[in-house]
Amino acid sequence: MYYLGIDVGGTQIKAGVVDERGAILQRAEAPTGVGCHYSAIIADMAACCQQAMRLAGIPLAQIGSLGVGIPGIADNTTGTVIFCTNLGWHDVPLRQVLQRHLPLEVWIDNDATLAGYAESVAGISKGLRSSVFLTLGTGVGGGIVIDGKPWAGAHGVGSEIGHATLVADGEPCTCGKRGCVERYCSATALLRMAQEACTMHASCAMMQQAGGDMNRLTGRLVIDLAKAGDPLASQVFLQYAHYLALTVNSVISFLDPEMIVLGGGISNAGEFLTRAVEKELPDLLMFKTQPYAKLALASLGNDAGIIGAAMIGKLTLN
């Protein structure tokens, strides 16, 4: 049996045919028709699936189910996408419309939840019963796996670890409150910290590399300079790593998973990042002599969305 997975983003629709073990056989992509009616976007999603099936030579009869990961919240009981800011969707009957194109069981879930689940099926946390996935990108997303299954909460609004509070009444967040994890642990936050440092040190290496324009700073530039030992960039990076270590410790205090997986743009810093966080962790832990979660880098990259979406259907069928 094979499974279809769709990862819908703000720019691309990606679909894949996935085998029982979470390997992608074939994939197909299309630009997301942002601004189009949802029925057109959903038709494109179905077309991507059909193309991936054709490329893989797998007929519909051999497909067990179809899963869709969306950057928003979904109600899988009704098959409805409740919110999806990137697509401008609100209460869209995704399952119902998709099934007009593809007569399959359809499962919907949040994309970070599914990416975390994918890592636990076919990636770095493979086979572990519990893990927490943090995507460190424009925002901070979370995916929780407990007892081998994804947990997105009783009302579908859980595992939004980016919007737990890290600094009560701190930096204002896009969600309307202040001091969210996302404001200190996202790529956006690293850039803000770098820009704050540049304001005070206008002739620093970061400003030089950015051609004197702090709007041209990138997370990568800051991290590369920190890796090269530039003092100010290192200071900014360690400040970021401190907040991330506090967040990792909060994940341990809440859920104590076997592994905490870091994904998203900032995780490209690799062991430079995990080592900086691991250096702080022992001092933060409540039980200093107890074993605790291993910190690891995501291994599936951009494939996690397709794999997680496909595997959620397999989990539910079993």
Added chain:
Amino acid sequence: MYYLGIDVGGTQIKAGVVDERGAILQRAEAPTGVGCHYSAIIADMAACCQQAMRLAGIPLAQIGSLGVGIPGIADNTTGTVIFCTNLGWHDVPLRQVLQRHLPLEVWIDNDATLAGYAESVAGISKGLRSSVFLTLGTGVGGGIVIDGKPWAGAHGVGSEIGHATLVADGEPCTCGKRGCVERYCSATALLRMAQEACTMHASCAMMQQAGGDMNRLTGRLVIDLAKAGDPLASQVFLQYAHYLALTVNSVISFLDPEMIVLGGGISNAGEFLTRAVEKELPDLLMFKTQPYAKLALASLGNDAGIIGAAMIGKLTLN
């Protein structure tokens, strides 16, 4: 079938015979022999169980299992109490010693985890598949129920929500780090906030009621004055409720349970407390129009420890 539950605290050992539905038939208590060798304390635990069984007229043959809740961390695989500060225990083979007195299956877990589970079996969150319990006492304890089962983590160090960070680099905590939830949401924290207010307003109603000595302030005194409308006590109470609302929102962001249950000393403030938190919540939520966890007061009081300990054995036998 009946189940034995033991709740070991720093001052009292409490044991009870509990039926299938989580009702306590009979109980027995003894002072905790703090300072005695652990074998003596464990013998007292067994004696309490035997007395409760005698009072209930239930023979050993009708007892399914024995559960023990301890104020620390336990490794149920080995049956060992890893840490228990109140009792000064470290790597104590609780199961092994207890089974010399009572030949039963023995289960061990953290007391807040078990109290939360008790509420989900026989208390306010009865029958719900997911709930999070917060004890607001000297410290802040947590109990997580997911999929109808308690979750204390992969290494037994989870559901310590009191030691997640609420204010990065904030107030120093007994655990060695700064800014833990416990430093803002415990009874101890409410008192600190009240004392800070009294320092600036030496002739306030709180100081008058405390006979001019701020060390005689109690959480109850502060809450009673706030209920009566005293402006300064109200300000302190609302500051406390604000931090608690942020913590409740973080629980929703992480886990999105069906219900969040408040227990411990401060929860005696009743609806005065839940209303103050509920007033703030809508502004803090990420998804403002989605349903979210109901906030409720614990209903089992001091019995939760015994009931949870007994029911954990039933869960595992089933």
